Amino acid sequence: MIKKFKLAVLFCLLLLLVCVYLWKGSLLVCAYVAIVTILLVVFAKYSFLFVNKLIRNTNWYKNQFIDTDKFVTNVKYRTNITRNYDVVNLGSNPGKFAFAYENSGLIGANWAVSPQSLSYDFRIIKNYFSYIRDGGVIILTMTPFGFCLKDYADDKLNMKYYLLLDYTLIINYSYRKHIRIAYPLLSSPIEAIKRLIKDVPADNRLSLTTNPMSPEEIEEDAAKWINGWKQQFSISELDAPVSEQNRDCIAYNTNLLAEMISFCLERNLKPVLVLPPTTKALSSKLSESFRESYIYSIIRNANTHQVPFLNYLVDARFSDNELFFNSFFLNVKGRKVFTQTVLSDLKIV
């Protein structure tokens, strides 16, 4: 594609020179026009690259790809020698905000990406598992409604994976999209320039150390989450039997989870299923019958290999709202306590 673009530019230049020659009939003028045009093209190219680089440094751009730079890459391989992780975790936001391995004494990595489906958890495992040591632990983060989600319909949510997965693993991959990600000035020029002038705030949720919400706000936030999920997954009543639409998706994810577990075991990795805690305000809205229909029964069906399932959804050790930054996600303090708890429960620290 780049080669074609270069050829097109060259062709245009030649065409221009032919036109100038036919018009002026002078080779000297042609040479002058050629030099000026080349200088303009070079200037345009470097200006474009410079502005594009500035755009990639905006919070607007970084927020879209916030979880992509934490993966080990082959770039700068001589210094980038992290291998043999003792423990990694996958997951969507609940996983992202639940685990932090600093000071755990283990080599760990949080490979959760927000938001993320179970199928992309598997794709990340397929792409990165050989960084994990033989016998290392893979935490698969379970979520209350995660089994109702097949993959996101919005193709934009596949974009972040262009920066971290092999192209064969990306849904609806195209090289054109890949280029557009690398050059946001091409893909969304107006929005990009706008954000260059007036940027959006950086996503700093990972660094929140306290819960800024009052108990009332936490209640409201929990209700908002529940209503959002009910709408997203077309659930009118949480305690009602699982709808036909969700049954298909749940069957798909049950098979997928079973496959992921087998994949890990086959490679001598230890998969562990973990359901992180939420505030009481949120967990109390998920009745026992809901949990059974939408979480526990699915895990039982998928977990034919009987790998450990650690359930912290309702756990008195995490009943303090100060461990969260809203009704759902753990903050820095909560993450530290929770990670230590999980690692202790797994007896790997």
Place this chain on the structure above:
Amino acid sequence: MPSIGMGTYQMDRKTLQNVLLTGTSYGFRCIDTARDYWNEPLVGEAMKIVQRKNGLKREDLFITTKIGNSQQIIGNIEQQIDISLKSLQTDYVDLWLMHWPYPGHYIETWHKMEKIYYSGKVRAIGVCNFRERHLNALIESGISIMPMVMQIEYHPLGTIKPMIALCDKYGIQVEAYSPLCLMDKRLIESEKLKSLAVKYNKTIPQIILRWDIQQGIIPVFKSATPHRLKENINIYDFTLTSDEMELIFTMNEDYKFHPESINCPGY
């Protein structure tokens, strides 16, 4: 099969010709390339120059190439070897390897490679980067030819003993790629290797390559520097003791420079 080989990955035309000319003049005969190195035509061109300038015949050289993942996915393995032969300007390759055990394809690819072996276009066939489970699955699928060679990342920081033992069990010749692990600082700064280098008046790479050879493993290293080529083949005039061999084994950290799942997702 020669006991040491030269890699050709990521070399431009001039460098490649220089390396092959210099290397063969020092005695190297084994040249390693791959379809996915995108340099088979350059290797073919350089081999012709080597034959002409260094007075070698085709049969004096041992050429290895590999079939890549994308060709495995396409599946026309029979045509792929013809493309390689044309690019390499030869009518046979000495060793044809499967570059990665590409999930869902590698067993079928192997069966097709077996057929090509019988055609005479390749003198030997083998695999690269297999783990125990891949080799076991391949054998269980019912093969008529056992892989003759296994090329795999192997160095003092990653000694993959179970895999080597499995290769021994099936009589598979092991070739070590990245045998010097890109001279990782854990090797350069190793007191163990330094002491052996001093004792034998050799360099650390020479000690490591000798360690390979004494295990019966064929190191395939890459260097574009003539004096290193000369140095790396000058390893046949000393012998490490069994204690010294073991000492090097103690450096194992199960480290892999090439994370397999990055190169071969789902590996």
